[in-house]
Amino acid sequence: MxxxxxxxxxxxxxxxxxxxxxxxxxxxxxxxxxxxxxxxxxxxxxxxxxxxxxxxxxxxxxxxxxxxxxxxxxxxxxxxxxxxxxxxxxxxxxxxxxxxxxxxxxxxEQAEITWIEQGDITPLLDAFPDLLAFGVRGGQNLAFPAVAHQSLRTLIVEAGGLGADVVRGIGASEFPELEHLDIWLGTSWYGADATVDDLEPFLTGTRLPKLQHLALRNSDIQDDVAAALAGAPVVARLHTLDLSMGTLGNEGVEALLGGQPLTHLRKLDLHHHFIGEPLADRLLAELTADGVEVDLSGREAADRGREDRYTAVSE
Known part of the structure; x- marks a missing residue:
């Protein structure tokens, strides 16, 4: 994709x-x-x-x-x-x-996502304090030093490979009104070097008191992200959790199923995944019975090891 x-x-x-x-x-x-x-x-x-x-x-x-x-x-x-x-x-x-x-x-067709020459885009948040939605595509030289924005409700960062400094900058920012956060972490082949530790501000949600939709996706550490979310405080107040487009496999889903309840969610989006059919069936049975919409479309070969899996969007 x-x-x-x-x-x-x-x-x-x-x-x-x-x-x-x-x-x-x-x-x-x-x-x-x-x-x-x-x-x-x-x-x-x-x-x-x-x-x-x-x-x-x-x-x-x-x-x-x-x-x-x-x-x-x-x-x-x-x-x-x-x-x-x-x-x-x-x-x-x-x-x-x-x-x-x-x-x-x-x-x-115009430029692969990892070719897009970005830069420091946070001056735009400073310039427009009444923005409700802000999105950016491309991770090459993208900079996101910590900022404070009192109005923003939606933040989207799409990349084939996102630097840990960008992830940390977003995590250190003050977004008291943010409800929807969508971050494409990407793959190490194209510069992604964030770890689960760098995601800690999103997992606790301390700086994001109104967050309801969390997407940490398109990642080659998707199993680790899922395992961290299994016990993350932020999950209890979400209506949508999105771990799609990445390398999620059985290990990550087992962690989710063994962690805190997810039956309060409206939607769990896992499309483009490497989950085996038996575990996918179990996940569906446990969550859809409580009305959770679960997207398990785009199953890839579940027998692939981590090193052989791929994100939906890379180069």
Missing amino acids: TVSAHLTEWHGLPVFDFPDAKSTTELPAAAEAAWRIAVDPYDDDPEKWPAAFARFLAAVDTTEVTALIVGQWGEAYDVSVDIVVEALTAARDRFPALRALFIGDITF
Whole structure:
């Protein structure tokens, strides 16, 4: 599996691609769309992303924009996200209604997820204190020093390999309103080096008093993550636990079944896994009887050892 499609909806709004300079496409009302601003570096006469963003500022009533998406901003393996961060932070006063921002809506046909040149994206959280949802795709040179944000409810970090420093930075951040946390940890082949110890702030949930949806997924240490969650205090107040897209096998599921009750969950998402059929059947029998939705789709060969398993999204 790869990231093969762009976002079609963001913050409850349909995505609209801001057209290029030659287009005569009619624009929707500013508040009725999640606006995606992207450029194609392979055009005959490619536009730079800051120029496209300047056109957007001139053409759209940005005081009414609530959701914004940044797509390809250049040759993603070569051009850093810094040009985007600088342009958006400079225009912060133009977006008083902005509540949702996603950086890096880039598919594998444009750049593999591990090629996307990120950087320090936390200035965007400082620039937009009223954001409710923030997402970023790509882990190459991604930096996330600890921040405090009083409004954020959803945080999404998608990577094929996430550095431990990023995981620690997120864990040390203060997000008192956060309800939905989705982190793709990735594989060591592409830079993932976080350990279960680095996940401790998420497992205790001390800095996340309102967390209800926790996804620690797309990981090659998924069994270890599951074992840690089996006794983690945060689980008791979740409605959704997501350990999908990783290398989860029998060991991790046995730990979950032997740990604290999971019958209070609305959903347990384990899709793309390496769990044997007998144990999968047991898990379903124990949880679905209490109304828990369990996603066990995408079973891979359960007899693979840990070293032979793979995450759903890597390169």
